[in-house]
Each structure stands twice: as structure tokens, then as C-alpha cells.
Amino acid sequence: MDSNDCIITEIFKEVLFSEEEKQNILNHFETVQVKKGEFILNEGEQVNHQYFVLNGCLRTYFTDKQGKEYTLQFAIKDWWVSDFTAFFSASKAIMTIECIQEATLYKISKQSTEDLYKDIPQLETFFRIKMEKAFASFQKRILGNLALPAKERYITFINTYPNIEKSVKNYHIASYLGIATESLSRIRKDIATD
Amino acid sequence: MDSNDCIITEIFKEVLFSEEEKQNILNHFETVQVKKGEFILNEGEQVNHQYFVLNGCLRTYFTDKQGKEYTLQFAIKDWWVSDFTAFFSASKAIMTIECIQEATLYKISKQSTEDLYKDIPQLETFFRIKMEKAFASFQKRILGNLALPAKERYITFINTYPNIEKSVKNYHIASYLGIATESLSRIRKDIATD
DNA sequence: TAGAAAAAATGAGGTATGTTAATAAATTAG
DNA sequence: CTAATTTATTAACATACCTCATTTTTTCTA
Numbered sequence: 001m002d003s004n005d006c007i008i009t010e011i012f013k014e015v016l017f018s019e020e021e022k023q024n025i026l027n028h029f030e031t032v033q034v035k036k037g038e039f040i041l042n043e044g045e046q047v048n049h050q051y052f053v054l055n056g057c058l059r060t061y062f063t064d065k066q067g068k069e070y071t072l073q074f075a076i077k078d079w080w081v082s083d084f085t086a087f088f089s090a091s092k093a094i095m096t097i098e099c100i101q102e103a104t105l106y107k108i109s110k111q112s113t114e115d116l117y118k119d120i121p122q123l124e125t126f127f128r129i130k131m132e133k134a135f136a137s138f139q140k141r142i143l144g145n146l147a148l149p150a151k152e153r154y155i156t157f158i159n160t161y162p163n164i165e166k167s168v169k170n171y172h173i174a175s176y177l178g179i180a181t182e183s184l185s186r187i188r189k190d191i192a193t194d
Numbered sequence: 195m196d197s198n199d200c201i202i203t204e205i206f207k208e209v210l211f212s213e214e215e216k217q218n219i220l221n222h223f224e225t226v227q228v229k230k231g232e233f234i235l236n237e238g239e240q241v242n243h244q245y246f247v248l249n250g251c252l253r254t255y256f257t258d259k260q261g262k263e264y265t266l267q268f269a270i271k272d273w274w275v276s277d278f279t280a281f282f283s284a285s286k287a288i289m290t291i292e293c294i295q296e297a298t299l300y301k302i303s304k305q306s307t308e309d310l311y312k313d314i315p316q317l318e319t320f321f322r323i324k325m326e327k328a329f330a331s332f333q334k335r336i337l338g339n340l341a342l343p344a345k346e347r348y349i350t351f352i353n354t355y356p357n358i359e360k361s362v363k364n365y366h367i368a369s370y371l372g373i374a375t376e377s378l379s380r381i382r383k384d385i386a387t388d
Numbered sequence: 389t390a391g392a393a394a395a396a397a398t399g400a401g402g403t404a405t406g407t408t409a410a411t412a413a414a415t416t417a418g
Numbered sequence: 419c420t421a422a423t424t425t426a427t428t429a430a431c432a433t434a435c436c437t438c439a440t441t442t443t444t445t446c447t448a
Contacts, residue, residue: 062337070340072333085330088323121315128318129282131325136279138332139266143256145339146264146372150405170426178340183405185427344435364396377435379397 007031011052011106015122024119028112034058034099040081041097047086049107053079056103057167060095061175071176074164080130081105101167150179151187201225205246205300209316218313222306228252228293234275235291241280243301247273250297251361254289255369265370268358274324275299295361344373345381 007029008022017025032051034040040051043063051058053075060073060081072095075081083095090110117124144153154177158165174184201223202216211219226245228234234245237257245252247269254267254275266289269275277289284304311318338347348371352359368378 062341064341068341070337072336084326085333088326088330117319121318124315124318124322125311128322128325131322131329132278132282135325135329135332136282138329138336139279142266142332142335142339143264145336146369147256147258147262169424175340180406181426182407182428186405189427363394374436375396376398376437380435383397 007106010054012123012126015126017120021120025116028108028116030107032105032107034103034105036099036102038099039096040099040105041083041093041095043093043096045093047083047091047093048109050080050082050084050087050110050113051105051107053077053081054104054106056099057101057164058097058099058103059172060097062095069175070178071172074161074168074176076164076167100172145178150177150183151190153177154184154187155191201300204248206317206320209320211314211316215314219310222302222310224301226299226301228297228299230293230296232293233290234293234299235277235287235289237287237290239287241277241285241287242303244274244276244278244281244307246300247271247275248298248300250293251295251358252291252293252297253366254291256289263369264372265366268355268362268370270358270361294366339372344371344377345384347371348378348381349385
């Protein structure tokens with residue numbers, strides 16, 4: 001297996017391709033290295049790419065008029081990241097994507113993605129299933145936000161992303177949970193006291 | 195155009211099919227009539243179908259241990275409804291789906307859906323795009339829940355579903371917004387006073 | 389159309405979370 | 419290693435929303 005095979009198997013673990021298909025796929029991907037603190041997308045920019053995370057950590061967040069940030073997603077190994085709402089509709093980003101731990105990404109354009117769907121139907125199936133899973137996890141998050149108090153949401157978060165704590169500041173977690181950092185502090189204290 | 199064509203164009207507005215494909219699709223759909231107060235899915239049941247809403251209104255909700263309900267989705271004309279998380283993974287429902295206004299639905303099984311994907315690739319594209327839109331709207335809802343106070347969420351809801359108010363009780367809306375009905379009452383009074 | 393039932397509104401009081409400000413702890417840079 | 423900076427914690431007070439109890443309004447049904 002050469003390093004190109006490696007990229008393919010990293011990204012499309014379950015799918016089998018012919019050599020020709022592999023080459024086709026590879027032609028559309030580009031490797032990107034991002035340092036902590038760098039942004040791969042800023043609010044207002046045209047969104048033409050999605051990124052597969054090979055390693056490192058990024059976060060996607062929305063900023064309101066008062067400058068408060070709301071984290072929509074943390075992206076770690078094996079996750080895809082973009083402002084997907086804008087990516088799907090080829091429109092302007094409302095989100096910012098910041099690297100919070102040095103990362104290696106594989107980048108592909110919307111055009112390339114759609115070209116590949118036409119050439120390789122299994123790829124469309126792969127992405128459809130990926131969407132179904134993302135949909136399910138968003139649904140879970142919506143229900144959690146509706147039904148659970150902040151403390152429970154924090155516990156759920158920690159259990160869902162057990163490895164993420166090292167890469168992520170508490171105020172990032174707070175902005176994901178929709179609470180103030182001070183509230184998270186109290187919750188953490190409360191949990192520690194149990 | 196016969197009535198079968200009609201079903202196809204209702205459901206798959208943008209897609210063009212051959213006669214043979216149309217017949218294939220039709221063989222997999224079944225029409226269902228549901229009365230107000232009836233349930234098309236109960237928590238704990240195996241989820242094998244998704245439903246296209248021709249008319250009427252349903253709501254999908256989760257019930258917690260204390261018996262409180264949280265509405266995930268209202269489904270009106272042109273929407274698809276199911277416990278999708280369970281449908282995609284062919285597992286047991288955590289949600290209940292109740293008819294809140296007499297409805298006509300087109301029902302299709304998971305197996306049928308996947309058979310059709312194989313036979314008619316445009317259908318897979320259609321459903322992929324549908325998922326992308328659902329994903330985008332879920333994302334919007336998550337951000338709204340994080341960033342907006344209840345009053346703003348209510349206003350957004352009313353603007354997003356301008357026609358839904360007739361079919362839906364205030365306590366349904368409250369359970370969608372994640373607030374108590376009493377709080378919604380106060381918000382409505384507050385808005386009326388403006 | 390009257391009476392019953394369901395839904396919505398209102399009021400009083402409680403709680404979780406927000407805000408602001410100060411301090412402590414941890415991380416980073418020189 | 420120390421100083422500077424960033425992050426996390428704590429405290430006091432404010433507020434949005436919740437809960438429970440009651441009343442009013444609307445809808446349903448006989």
C-alpha cells in the first residue's frame with residue numbers, strides 16, 4: 001500500500017475502489033497543514049470546500065452581534081468539517097472555523113465532490129450515509145439541549161468526546177453547551193464535589 | 195397525467211423518471227390516511243418506514259422519564275417524517291409521532307428505499323440533497339437554541355412556520371421551543387403589548 | 389346552545405444560569 | 419525560571435424561565 005492508498009483508506013474506510021477510481025479521487029484532494037490559531041474559514045467568505053481531519057482539532061463557531069461565540073462543532077480525527085449549510089448551497093459562510101490544535105486536513109471542493117458523485121456512485125452513497133449519521137447526532141443534540149440541564153449536557157459532552165478535553169479550553173466547551181464559562185466552572189466544581 | 199404520475203410529481207418534484215422507473219417507484223409506496231390523535235409511531239417500536247406528508251400535520255416528539263414532551267419536528271405538506279435516527283439505523287424508536295391534524299401520507303419502507311437507490315441513482319441524489327437541507331435546518335435550530343432567548347426563538351418559529359399555528363396547540367410550540375407553556379403565554383402577551 | 393372539557397392565561401414564589409468584578413491558577417514567552 | 423498573559427474560579431447580585439395553583443377563555447360535545 002503506497003501513501004496514496006493510505007489517504008483513500010483513511011477517508012473512505014469501508015469503501016472499495018478500483019485503481020482508476022482511486023486515482024480519480026486522489027486528483028481531487030489536497031493536503032493542508034494548519035497551525036493552532038489559524039482559520040480555514042471566516043464568516044462572510046464563499047464556502048467552496050469541505051475538509052477531512054486526519055489529525056488535530058478544529059472548531060466551527062457562530063458569532064452573534066454582541067460578539068458572543070457559539071460552538072457548533074469540534075472536529076477531530078476522522079471528522080469532516082466546513083460550514084456545511086453554506087457549502088451545500090454554495091453560499092457565504094456564517095460560521096468561522098478555527099484550528100485549536102495543529103492539524104492535517106484533506107481538502108476537496110464542492111465541484112470536485114459533485115464530479116466524483118457522478119463518476120463513482122458508491123461515493124454518493126458514502127456521503128449520504130455520512131449525512132444520515134450527522135443528522136442523527138444533530139437530532140440528539142437538539143433533544144439534549146431541550147431536555148437536559150447544563151450539568152447533564154456537560155456530562156454527556158465529556159462522555160461523547162472523552163479525548164477532546166486536552167485540545168479544548170473550558171470556554172470552548174461552555175460555548176458548545178450554550179452556557180457562560182462561569183456556569184461551567186460551577187458545574188465542574190459541583191461534579192468534583194460529588 | 196394520471197393519479198400515479200401525480201404521486202410521483204408530488205414527492206419528487208424536481209426529478210424526471212422514465213415510465214418504467216415511475217412504475218417501480220409506485221410499487222414501493224402506500225397511501226395512509228391518519229386521523230387527529232392517532233399515532234403512526236410509538237416509542238420502542240421498530241422503525242421500518244418513512245412517510246411523505248401530502249396534507250395534514252404531524253409532530254414527532256421525545257418523552258423524558260418525568261413524562262415531559264419535547265417536540266423535535268412538525269411535519270406539514272411536502273415534509274418527510276419518521277424517527278430518522280432509528281430509521282437510518284433500522285433500530286427502535288425513541289420518538290413518538292402523533293397526527294395533530296388529519297393527514298394523508300405516502301409510506302415507504304427502508305428496504306424499498308434502498309432498493310430504489312440501487313435501481314434509480316437520481317433517487318439517491320434526491321435523498322442526499324434532502325438530507326443536506328435537513329442538516330442545514332437542524333444546524334440553524336441548534337444555533338438558535340444556543341444564541342437566542344425564548345422570545346426570539348418564538349418569533350423565529352412563527353416566521354418559519356407561518357401556516358402552522360392553526361394546526362398546532364401553544365403547548366406543542368412551547369415543547370418545540372424548549373420552554374414551559376406558561377412562559378410561552380407570557381411571551382405572547384409581551385409581544386401583543388408591543 | 390348549554391355544559392363539560394381542554395387549553396391558555398395569570399400570579400406568587402423558586403431556581404438555574406447570566407453578569408460583572410475580583411482573584412487564583414495555568415500556560416506561554418522571553 | 420520569571421514575568422506576562424491567558425484561562426479558570428469564585429462571589430454577589432440580577433434575570434429569565436420554571437413550578438404550582440388558580441382563573442379565564444376557547445373548543446368540543448351532547
